[in-house]
Amino acid sequence: xxxxxxxxxxxxxxxGYSINTIAQDAVLYxxxxxxxxxxxxxxxxxxxxxxxxxxxxxxxxxxxxxxxxSLAILGDGRLVGTANMxxxxxTAVLIEINPITGQGTLIGVIGNENNPGECGRVxxxxxxxxxxxxxxxxxxxxFPGGPNFLGAIxxxxxxxxxxxxIDSPGAGNGLAIRDDGTLFWAANGPxxxxxxxxxxxxxxxxxxxxxxxxxALPNALAFHxxxxxxxxxxxxxxxxxxxxxxxxxxxxxxxxxxxxxxQLPNCSNGLIFxxxxxxxxxxxxxxxxxxxxxxxxxxxxxxxRRQSIA
Numbered sequence: 001x002x003x004x005x006x007x008x009x010x011x012x013x014x015x016g017y018s019i020n021t022i023a024q025d026a027v028l029y030x031x032x033x034x035x036x037x038x039x040x041x042x043x044x045x046x047x048x049x050x051x052x053x054x055x056x057x058x059x060x061x062x063x064x065x066x067x068x069x070s071l072a073i074l075g076d077g078r079l080v081g082t083a084n085m086x087x088x089x090x091t092a093v094l095i096e097i098n099p100i101t102g103q104g105t106l107i108g109v110i111g112n113e114n115n116p117g118e119c120g121r122v123x124x125x126x127x128x129x130x131x132x133x134x135x136x137x138x139x140x141x142x143f144p145g146g147p148n149f150l151g152a153i154x155x156x157x158x159x160x161x162x163x164x165x166i167d168s169p170g171a172g173n174g175l176a177i178r179d180d181g182t183l184f185w186a187a188n189g190p191x192x193x194x195x196x197x198x199x200x201x202x203x204x205x206x207x208x209x210x211x212x213x214x215x216a217l218p219n220a221l222a223f224h225x226x227x228x229x230x231x232x233x234x235x236x237x238x239x240x241x242x243x244x245x246x247x248x249x250x251x252x253x254x255x256x257x258x259x260x261x262x263q264l265p266n267c268s269n270g271l272i273f274x275x276x277x278x279x280x281x282x283x284x285x286x287x288x289x290x291x292x293x294x295x296x297x298x299x300x301x302x303x304x305r306r307q308s309i310a
Contacts (some may be wrong), residue, residue: 026225028052029060029099031068031270035244043067045106047102048265052224052231052273055248055262061102065095068104070125070220071270074155081270082122082136082153082170084112089152090140092118096160108158113140115255119160124175124185124220125153128200132143135200137166137175137185148187150203168196173270174221179228184253186218186232193218194231195251209256214257219246222272233268235257239258256264 029052032041042076045068048057065083072080079099084089090113095104113120119141127134134153138160141149148166153159166185174186185200185205193216197207211218217235224231230251246268248261 008031008251015157015186026052026273026275028222028231029071029079029270029272029274030057030220030248030264030268031063032199032246032265032268035267036043043267046265047097047099049266050248050264052248052261054263057265059102059265060099063095063097063102063104065093065104067104069121069123069173070136071097071272072127072134073272073274074127074134075129076156079274080107080125080155080270082125090114092120092122092138094153095153106154108154110136110138110153110158110160111141112243113142116142118142119149119151122153122172125188126175126177126183126221128181128183129175130181133142135163135183136160136177137173138162145151148254150185150198150200163200166198166203166205168205173219174232176221176230177222178223178230180224184221185229186221188217192216195221195253209253211251211256211258216249218251219269221251222271222273225275231261231271231273233264233271234260235267260281 030048030050031045033045035043040074043066045063047063049060050057061093067080070082079097081095081097083093083095083289092110094107095106097104111118119138122136122138122258125136130169136151136153138149138151139147142172145165150163152161152167168187177183183200185196185198186192193211196205199206220233222231230253232249232251234249235249244266246263246264250259258285268310
């Protein structure tokens, strides 16, 4: 009988761990342009896979659109980005990106700076899974106010709805939302670069932290889904109109302290962590069935022995 129980225990352990459940890890994608001059809308863009531990990168492929400025992963699993049409115009578009090939497909036009009531540049986007909202910070808008506005972007056609005027000068860039729903926005100048928290309902800045690096130029933000550390692409200025050298940094959202992870491809901009499945051993359905069987046999043996003694 002991041999039978031992064999059944082995079956439980084998069956229980032969089928695994899915846990979440993440890979990091970065978008970069060929050159980052004074008109990034006119430069071809590519998608890269980046190691978040040391920033080493590998080219996935060209996107097929110019001036890729931001990336986001939607609730339905689509990898999307904002870019410009390849005619060099300030026509901002929402595109879906194939993470295997890097190829982009047009979802819809967000706006053109030459059209009244529209905006021609979207430096940052982020997706809020709680409200199923794709937020975007927009610039080059053909209406009063600005220069930075917070908007909601239709995930299926790119239509932009303005939420409010972000009351801050300078160039607004990265946008990222933390698990607790706090929206962060990066701003360059005038003066030192800052990380701000923004109210999603009215676009008002609720807190502002100065970054520790004097000449930091944050261009994209993304939270790691597990650690909730805030990463950014940072461009180091070489001359007033060219910022080719890019690094991957981690931001302390409380103090503004920057930790450099490593060197990115030149002119890096869009940044996003995409959850990926990995196998973790766990007790499977077969394991539960085997465990039930073992407990049943043990119970039967106990009852028979008590009956024999009686």
